[in-house]
Amino acid sequence: SPIIAAFAARTPGSAAAYAEARTHFPGGVTHDTRFVRPHPIAVARAAGPRKWDVDGHEYVDYAGGHGALILGHAHPQVMAAVAEQLANGTHYGANHLLENRWAALIKELMPNAEMIRFTNSGTEATLMALRVARAATGRPKLLRLRGHFHGWHDHMAFGVTNHFDGTPTPGILENLAGNVLLVDPNDEAGLAAVMAAHGSEIAAAILEPTGSTFGQVPLRDSFVHALRAETAKHGIVLVFDEVVTGFRVAKGGAQEALGITPDLTTLAKILAGGLPGGAVVGRRDLLELLDPERAAARGVEKIPHQGTYNANPVSAVAGIVTLEILRDADAIARSHAYAADLRAAMNQALVEMGVPWAVYGTYGGVHIFTNWKRLPISPTGFDPLGLGYADLKVPRGMQTVTKLLLALRTHGVDFSPWPGGPVSAAHGPAELSDTVAAFRAAVSDLRA
Ligand code: PLP
Numbered sequence: 001s002p003i004i005a006a007f008a009a010r011t012p013g014s015a016a017a018y019a020e021a022r023t024h025f026p027g028g029v030t031h032d033t034r035f036v037r038p039h040p041i042a043v044a045r046a047a048g049p050r051k052w053d054v055d056g057h058e059y060v061d062y063a064g065g066h067g068a069l070i071l072g073h074a075h076p077q078v079m080a081a082v083a084e085q086l087a088n089g090t091h092y093g094a095n096h097l098l099e100n101r102w103a104a105l106i107k108e109l110m111p112n113a114e115m116i117r118f119t120n121s122g123t124e125a126t127l128m129a130l131r132v133a134r135a136a137t138g139r140p141k142l143l144r145l146r147g148h149f150h151g152w153h154d155h156m157a158f159g160v161t162n163h164f165d166g167t168p169t170p171g172i173l174e175n176l177a178g179n180v181l182l183v184d185p186n187d188e189a190g191l192a193a194v195m196a197a198h199g200s201e202i203a204a205a206i207l208e209p210t211g212s213t214f215g216q217v218p219l220r221d222s223f224v225h226a227l228r229a230e231t232a233k234h235g236i237v238l239v240f241d242e243v244v245t246g247f248r249v250a251k252g253g254a255q256e257a258l259g260i261t262p263d264l265t266t267l268a269k270i271l272a273g274g275l276p277g278g279a280v281v282g283r284r285d286l287l288e289l290l291d292p293e294r295a296a297a298r299g300v301e302k303i304p305h306q307g308t309y310n311a312n313p314v315s316a317v318a319g320i321v322t323l324e325i326l327r328d329a330d331a332i333a334r335s336h337a338y339a340a341d342l343r344a345a346m347n348q349a350l351v352e353m354g355v356p357w358a359v360y361g362t363y364g365g366v367h368i369f370t371n372w373k374r375l376p377i378s379p380t381g382f383d384p385l386g387l388g389y390a391d392l393k394v395p396r397g398m399q400t401v402t403k404l405l406l407a408l409r410t411h412g413v414d415f416s417p418w419p420g421g422p423v424s425a426a427h428g429p430a431e432l433s434d435t436v437a438a439f440r441a442a443v444s445d446l447r448a
Pocket of ligand 1: 066120121122123124126150151241242268
């Protein structure tokens with residue numbers, strides 16, 4: 001394909017880096033979604049809304065640190081705080097004042113945060129939230145929504161990406177997978193049926209509250225309200241996985257935007273300002289199961305939880321500075337405005353080019369829907385709430401997406417692979433016009 005050839009000719013340094021990476025890493029990558037043929041770009045540095053590859057090419061960035069960087073790359077205040085902390089040590093193996101400040105900020109911003117336990121990642125946060133729910137209820141089963149991603153641990157690593165059908169991932173015990181019930185997003189009847197059949201066996205229901213992958217398959221607000229009502233009725237712990245939506249959809253995450261209070265919330269990404277970190281936050285009576293004295297007073301065994309790097313001071317300062325900026329400035333609103341302008345401008349380009357695709361999203365999300373074979377659309381007549389997973393899964397659609405991503409890279413824009421991207425508050429008019437110009441050029445390449 002000329003698109004692949006043009007990309008490869010421009011990126012010999014990335015190709016060489018990938019050739020070596022393949023000798024070190026299975027597939028040549030350290031995160032599944034970074035895999036792409038012929039090779040990923042190898043990035044040398046990043047600043048604000050942009051990054052540069054090892055061949056010296058500049059990109060407008062919509063990888064956004066997999067969603068961690070709402071302030072853009074290398075934000076000066078975050079970097080200064082990290083540098084200052086590095087001089088004071090990276091790990092005390094002890095309590096410190098920064099973890100208190102970080103926790104106080106989370107409580108100030110996140111409506112349901114009565115108590116907090118820090119982890120190192122979103123995966124660890126959902127693992128702990130589900131463990132707390134099982135311990136608190138004494139029930140075995142979990143309920144999740146098809147296609148929603150909650151990290152890669154054994155209780156949740158299926159029913160997403162290649163496993164829309166809920167087939168257990170290789171290496172996961174059948175009896176773990178067998179305790180997880182899947183419901184289709186927005187299927188209120190299906191939800192009611194599962195609740196009627198299994199409500200008293202379900203410990204937790206977990207979801208990405210604005211829909212899977214930053215709202216690529218959006219959830220109706222009414223469905224999330226129904227889930228809150230059903231879980232309350234059956235004594236099920238409702239877990240909002242706000243690893244993506246926390247501090248992005250609103251200061252208080254999707255729970256603030258939707259006006260729904262979950263029992264537990266999982267956080268990561270923006271939480272730690274671009275460094276590793278996560279947390280499970282929520283109802284005091286649930287998280288007190290981690291407290292040796294409170295658990296003993298309730299006559300139950302404490303839930304164990306360790307983690308060498310939990311609340312390490314470097315992640316803590318990056319998180320503190322990021323959350324303070326989000327609290328005190330208009331960064332979230334600016335990121336939403338940029339995303340809305342970008343969606344409109346890309347749709348305008350599609351109309352002008354007569355291409356039957358659509359760009360959609362809510363809050364700071366941008367999703368490019370190219371699968372016209374499955375769902376004839378026009379940018380103006382497209383209803384994302386009508387989307388189901390089948391619409392995203394046609395092979396021809398996937399091939400189109402890969403070519404689109406490579407062509408966009410050739411023209412200086414790096415989108416996330418679903419395809420779409422989280423935007424940042426650092427994106428501005430120059431990024432918007434560069435992105436739309438690259439999008440037009442990439443679409444033209446695809447048509448050639
Ligand atoms: N939950 C959601 C909604 C996510 O998007 C992710 C990561 O992308 C995770 C959990 C897992 O977080 P981590 O990659 O920090 O383990």
